[in-house]
Amino acid sequence: MGWETSFKRHLREDAAVLRVAAAACLCVLVAAGCGGSSAAGGVPVANRFDAPAAYSWVKRQLAYGPRPAGSPQLRKLAAVLKDALPGGRYETVPPGLRNVVGTVPGRDPRSYVVVGAHYDTKDVPGFVGANDGAAPTAVVVQLARTLKPRTFGPTVRFILFDGEESPGNTPDSRFLQKGLRGSKVAARAYGGADAMVLLDFVGQRNLTLPREGFSDSGLWRKLRAAAHSVGYGSVFPGTAGESIYDDHYPFLQRGVPSIDLIDWPYACYHVTCDDLSQISQRSLDATGESVLQLLRTL
Secondary structure (H helix, E strand, O other): OOOOOOHHHHHHHHHHHHHHHHHHHHHHHHOOOOOOEEOOOOOOOOOOOOOHHHHHHHHHHHHOOOOOOOHHHHHHHHHHHHHHHHEEEEEOOOOOEEEEEEEEEOOOOOEEEEEEEEOOOOOOOOOOHHHHHHHHHHHHHHHHHOOOOOOOEEEEEEEOOOOOOOOOOOOHHHHHHHHHHHHHHHHOOOOOOOOOEEEEOOOOOOOOOOEEEOOOOHHHHHHHHHHHHHHHHOOOOOOOOOOOOOOOOOHHHHHOEEEEOOOOOOOOOOOOOOOHEEEOOOHHHHHHHHHHHHHHHO
16 A cells, blocks of 8 residues: 555554455456556556557567568568468559458448558668557557457458558658558558548557547547547547648548548657657557447447
């Protein structure tokens, strides 16, 4: 309990009683599947998403070093990710790139949602993209490995996009034309999706995810409700951030309600400090638990 009890015996005895009561209360919480902590407002934090496993997936990606689109390192990683996703397969992205796609069946394969992230890194010497590529990919992989085939809810297509980053020294003014290569291909193939959820910059410490400006407001309200129900409502404030051209944008252009989970601005954006030291397991957990609950409610 943490207070000083050395000066009176009866205080020691009272403390012991309180410790026993606290332990019994914790056992009740664990038995109920609520975990041992709670968020602001007393809502228990859910314990269905394996954040340590997601963190391991971050480290596994970083072990390949820089992974720009078309590089041998990224092709090696793609093979590992394909094997990790349920029903994993490649989707060709010209010229010579490839998305990685997995599927968890729902009640009707014709009704589906897309959950995605990009797995390439910006072609900057020494840049390993712990938060800008690896963290969102890790959460998507762990979500796909957690969600089971079900007789309710839509089918979920998990897509890891290649070529999100624009090649070489392409100026930011041409990013929309030269970047988003994998998601442009995927949006054509999956333009009939009921919804699209993009993860990007979701691993940094002190995670805060306001609604990105282009993101569909109705789908975002559902995500915030899901986050509140699993104890992470404080991570998703009721405010709007900047509008960002990201892998959800090609889906929006095809009329798919889409949202982008991105904590922006990010101090280590395309800078070599975007390494494992930036990543928080709590942030991975907040993202994973919230999106998992959203998928359960769609």
